[in-house]
Amino acid sequence: MLQWVNILHRKRIEKLINSPDKSMCCKVSLKNNRIFYSVTKNNKIILDESGLGILICGEQPIANKIALVRYQESRHRETITMPWGEVETINNDYNEVAFFLSEEQSPHRIMTIRFRVFNNAVAFCYEIPPQPKFSQISIAEELTEFNIDLNSVAWKIPAYQPDRYEYNYEKTNLGSLNESVHTPLTIKTPNGIYLSIHEAALYNYGSATLKLNGDRHLSTDITPLSDGTKAHVILPFQTPWRLIMVAESAIELTTNHTMYTLNDPPESDFSWVKTLKFIGIWWAMYVGEWTWAKGERHGATTEHAKEYIDAAVRLGISGVLIEGWNEGWEGDWLQNGINNQFTVSTPDFNLEEVSRYARQRGIEIVGHHETVGFIDNYEKQLESAYNYYAINGIKYIKTGYAGSMMLINGRREYHHSQLGVIHYQKTVELAAKKHICLDIHEPIKGTGIERTWPNLLSREGARGQEYEGGAISPSHACILPYTRLLSGGMDYTSGIFDLENNVKRIATTLARQLAYFVVIYSGMQMAADRPFIYEERFKQEFEFIKNVPTNFSTSLPLAGEIGEYYVVARKDRESEDWFVGGITDENGRTIHLVFDFLDMNSSYEASIYADAREAHFRDNPFATEIKTQRLKHNNSLDIYLAPGGGFAMQIRKLN
Numbered sequence: 213m214l215q216w217v218n219i220l221h222r223k224r225i226e227k228l229i230n231s232p233d234k235s236m237c238c239k240v241s242l243k244n245n246r247i248f249y250s251v252t253k254n255n256k257i258i259l260d261e262s263g264l265g266i267l268i269c270g271e272q273p274i275a276n277k278i279a280l281v282r283y284q285e286s287r288h289r290e291t292i293t294m295p296w297g298e299v300e301t302i303n304n305d306y307n308e309v310a311f312f313l314s315e316e317q318s319p320h321r322i323m324t325i326r327f328r329v330f331n332n333a334v335a336f337c338y339e340i341p342p343q344p345k346f347s348q349i350s351i352a353e354e355l356t357e358f359n360i361d362l363n364s365v366a367w368k369i370p371a372y373q374p375d376r377y378e379y380n381y382e383k384t385n386l387g388s389l390n391e392s393v394h395t396p397l398t399i400k401t402p403n404g405i406y407l408s409i410h411e412a413a414l415y416n417y418g419s420a421t422l423k424l425n426g427d428r429h430l431s432t433d434i435t436p437l438s439d440g441t442k443a444h445v446i447l448p449f450q451t452p453w454r455l456i457m458v459a460e461s462a463i464e465l466t467t468n469h470t471m472y473t474l475n476d477p478p479e480s481d482f483s484w485v486k487t488l489k490f491i492g493i494w495w496a497m498y499v500g501e502w503t504w505a506k507g508e509r510h511g512a513t514t515e516h517a518k519e520y521i522d523a524a525v526r527l528g529i530s531g532v533l534i535e536g537w538n539e540g541w542e543g544d545w546l547q548n549g550i551n552n553q554f555t556v557s558t559p560d561f562n563l564e565e566v567s568r569y570a571r572q573r574g575i576e577i578v579g580h581h582e583t584v585g586f587i588d589n590y591e592k593q594l595e596s597a598y599n600y601y602a603i604n605g606i607k608y609i610k611t612g613y614a615g616s617m618m619l620i621n622g623r624r625e626y627h628h629s630q631l632g633v634i635h636y637q638k639t640v641e642l643a644a645k646k647h648i649c650l651d652i653h654e655p656i657k658g659t660g661i662e663r664t665w666p667n668l669l670s671r672e673g674a675r676g677q678e679y680e681g682g683a684i685s686p687s688h689a690c691i692l693p694y695t696r697l698l699s700g701g702m703d704y705t706s707g708i709f710d711l712e713n714n715v716k717r718i719a720t721t722l723a724r725q726l727a728y729f730v731v732i733y734s735g736m737q738m739a740a741d742r743p744f745i746y747e748e749r750f751k752q753e754f755e756f757i758k759n760v761p762t763n764f765s766t767s768l769p770l771a772g773e774i775g776e777y778y779v780v781a782r783k784d785r786e787s788e789d790w791f792v793g794g795i796t797d798e799n800g801r802t803i804h805l806v807f808d809f810l811d812m813n814s815s816y817e818a819s820i821y822a823d824a825r826e827a828h829f830r831d832n833p834f835a836t837e838i839k840t841q842r843l844k845h846n847n848s849l850d851i852y853l854a855p856g857g858g859f860a861m862q863i864r865k866l867n
């Protein structure tokens with residue numbers, strides 16, 4: 213039988229929670245036996261009255277009178293430090309009110325809803341403590357609404373689809389949403405406010421997707437388990453934070469790092485975690501030169517691995533990914549994941565020898581586990597598979613979960629269900645124990661848990677460059693900074709220079725491939741093409757990839773509009789150098805850059821990699837102009853971006 217843990221009160225009450233600068237205001241009210249909240253920014257309505265609640269499956273009768281027992285207000289102000297990332301510090305500045313609620317009648321169930329109001333966000337979560345008569349619950353649905361003007365526009369990707377998050381974003385009217393969509397869902401309201409609805413600290417619960425409910429309010433649709441419930445949890449339990457990021461411009465939205473503040477600091481020492489740039493035995497498989505499976509054209513041989521290690525040394529890149537090194541890739545590997553063995557190499561690959569060679573040459577190996585979503589098979593081997601890498605000195609693993617559903621306990625489950633979330637977390641925690649960093653492909657979306665688990669260096673979790681060859685439009689990457697990238701870094705597999713390859717033609721210019729290293733942040737950043745392409749044809753362009761860091765102290769978006777263009781400047785965490793990257797959609801454009809972020813009394817020299825006037829992603833992708841130029845604070849520069857193009861810049865401080 214279904215029952216409510218709902219928030220009911222006889223009297224009407226209203227509580228206003230202001231942000232520290234008073235620009236944001238969240239009103240929480242109890243009326244008609246339900247609890248609601250609404251949000252304004254500078255007195256403009258962002259969310260109108262929106263319902264809250266959790267629907268629980270159980271044996272208890274429907275409770276019908278929950279009263280506010282008390283509420284507790286507090287003020288928090290601190291600066292948090294991120295071990296690596298786009299920024300080094302984040303302001304964690306908010307007013308909090310926790311509403312403690314209890315049923316007035318037996319069984320007197322209790323629940324807390326905790327709100328935090330920031331200058332640029334509102335977040336809240338449900339906390340369900342152990343109850344007088346029961347200590348575990350199954351959740352039938354979360355009834356959180358985000359009552360946003362249906363005349364708003366949204367950039368959506370559909371949920372519950374076979375390719376998980378790997379779809380092109382579509383711009384749509386919120387009122388015409390006819391399916392569940394993933395978060396972050398970015399929205400522009402008719403009054404010009406930019407919002408993104410997301411969640412933070414997703415553990416042990418289904419991932420929230422969003423849809424229009426019966427009242428035509430945007431509301432949570434928690435990813436179900438195969439038994440139809442949303443989650444089975446032991447009390448006390450706290451839901452992930454529901455997060456509404458708010459900005460007055462599209463680029464301001466990209467500076468919102470509230471998600472991380474809603475995650476806990478790490479409990480142990482993660483100073484061993486280092487971000488990484490790597491090449492890999494990878495794109496050669498996508499362009500049909502090599503195969504994952506053993507055979508005549510097998511990519512991951514000892515010989516090829518050593519060649520790639522040597523190339524990494526020559527190119528000044530620290531890591532080498534090796535995919536297809538293990539047994540289990542024969543036939544249609546997308547169907548045969550049950551065969552994957554994670555401690556058995558193919559006969560032509562010697563892991564001990566390769567890792568020894570890499571160590572001698574000062575190169576990190578990035579190991580690879582393609583699970584194809586066969587979690588039962590993977591979890592049986594997890595401990596020994598991680599140990600195998602750890603004893604061979606391998607500190608990075610790229611994992612993969614290709615396949616439309618996961619197989620967990622013999623049942624097909626969504627990647628984004630509670631059981632999927634639990635599995636991903638298991639890998640992150642086990643990897644942390646063994647001092648291994650992860651780059652998860654086909655992951656659960658980012659909810660900022662890398663603040664707590666800094667060894668989770670990157671994820672894929674959106675359509676990446678492997679879809680090139682026809683399935684990515686130039687505007688796709690111009691949407692990512694405002695949508696997917698709000699949930700953390702992404703392994704977009706940037707740096708493909710072989711743009712006119714007949715097997716996979718890339719719809720970008722060459723300069724744009726460089727720009728991606730700045731625009732699309734990743735704690736593990738891949739220079740994805742085969743090394744011979746870099747060495748034989750593009751030595752000068754590769755200099756930029758060699759120099760661009762994977763860890764920044766500050767990031768300043770300079771210009772952009774969703775789906776059209778994005779320009780960002782980032783300062784290296786280890787030096788005084790700045791890196792600027794910009795990309796555009798299928799329209800060429802000139803960007804006026806003002807270098808007001810440079811130090812006032814210093815001189816700089818910029819290396820600029822830009823599209824030539826005649827460049828075009830369709831028929832002239834290689835036309836790049838490379839030049840160096842002196843720069844000072846407040847200098848300005850007009851930079852041309854060709855259709856489907858971009859630019860990259862390294863700005864060195866001169867002493």
Ligand code: NOJ
Nearest residue numbers: 535582612614653654672
């Ligand atoms: C999909 C991943 O995104 C890709 O990077 C990987 O090469 C394949 N799966 C095989 O594991």
